[in-house]
Amino acid sequence: MIKRLLNFNSSRYRLWQENAAFAATIPQGALVLDAGAGEAPYRSLFQHTRYESADFHKVNKPYAPSTYVCDLKSIPVEDNRFDVIVFNQVMEHLPEPVLVLNELYRVLKPGGKMIYTGPLFYEEHEQPYDFYRYTQFALRYLFTTTGFVIERIDWLEGYFGTVGYQLNGMARYLPYRPRAIGAGIAGYGLAPILLLLKIVFATLSIAFHALETRIKFTARGYPKNYVAIVRKPVPVEQPE
Ligand SMILES: C[S@@+](CC[C@H](N)C(=O)[O-])C[C@H]1O[C@@H](n2cnc3c(N)ncnc32)[C@H](O)[C@@H]1O
Incomplete structure (x- = not known):
């Protein structure tokens, strides 16, 4: 689902x-x-x-x-x-x-x-x-x-569709394993933040794609x- x-x-x-x-x-x-x-x-x-x-x-x-x-x-x-x-x-x-x-x-x-x-x-x-x-x-x-x-x-x-696409890409492609980010303190510090962001981006992506099917916003973007x-x-x- x-x-x-x-x-x-x-x-x-x-x-x-x-x-x-x-x-x-x-x-x-x-x-x-x-x-x-x-x-x-x-x-x-x-x-x-x-x-x-x-x-x-x-x-x-x-x-x-x-x-x-x-x-x-x-x-x-x-x-x-x-x-x-x-x-x-x-x-x-x-x-x-x-x-x-x-x-x-x-x-x-x-x-x-x-x-x-x-x-x-x-x-x-x-x-x-x-x-x-x-x-x-x-x-x-x-x-x-x-x-x-x-x-x-x-x-x-x-533009809602464009945003939905961009958010979906961020949810898919941003790394979240410390080693992929470069390990060390920065890697271990960033990893949980990126993981959380990926979940937020994925949720927002679903919301923006759904919004696009209702409203075609073309005034900006x-x-x-x-x-x-x-x-x-x-x-x-x-x-x-
Ligand atoms: C992104 S797909 C789009 C397929 C379909 N029109 C659609 O809307 O789902 C691009 C298609 O163009 C075909 N294609 C790319 N270059 C071509 C060329 N020079 N001659 C014939 N077909 C080509 C590919 O094989 C592919 O099936």
Whole structure:
């Protein structure tokens, strides 16, 4: 139970919410590409669509079966194939994001939409395939220079979620064994204080994650992730 509470991450709640709201705007039978699908956690939200997925399957972790096992720089499909692209928590893992955005643009139909989510503030993960973190300005620059039109860029979670994440990290990673701190009087003196702090941080982390699911506070602080909805424009026909 305590382990489950400690593992609760309000970002996953917000990711589910955003993907569900996006999926609800997608018409029945639309062709969807989940780019960098991993375990395909949002697949069930797209049951009313024709769902395909692409991933390079190179990280040592479980994967759902992918329609295309490929690098996202080169997806083996024709131009303008997909009505919709789902692109969650992937761009930070790409050494050359512009090449992948160009490829996603190529395979998306004119008028087609893409949901992006990705971290501004998160520890290294899926090593060694972890390259960048993106500010809202970097996202704006990357999407517009690759041809996409931005419908919205927003904080994925509010600051309570960011604080919950930070507290959770402190509860997990701070040392509490005297030898890990350097032994001696300082080590033995600090160890009980750090142990107590870890318990306090863990409790506060659970409280802040729970708060995030009720209140999205965005007036101050910074998000852990951004969410964006972007579109491939329909070319304007020039009169003869
Ligand atoms: C953090 S996971 C996110 C998975 C899933 N989209 C989600 O939201 O849970 C990043 C995924 O991107 C995939 N990936 C990273 N670099 C890739 C690349 N160059 N081409 C294809 N897939 C890639 C990884 O295999 C991994 O499954």
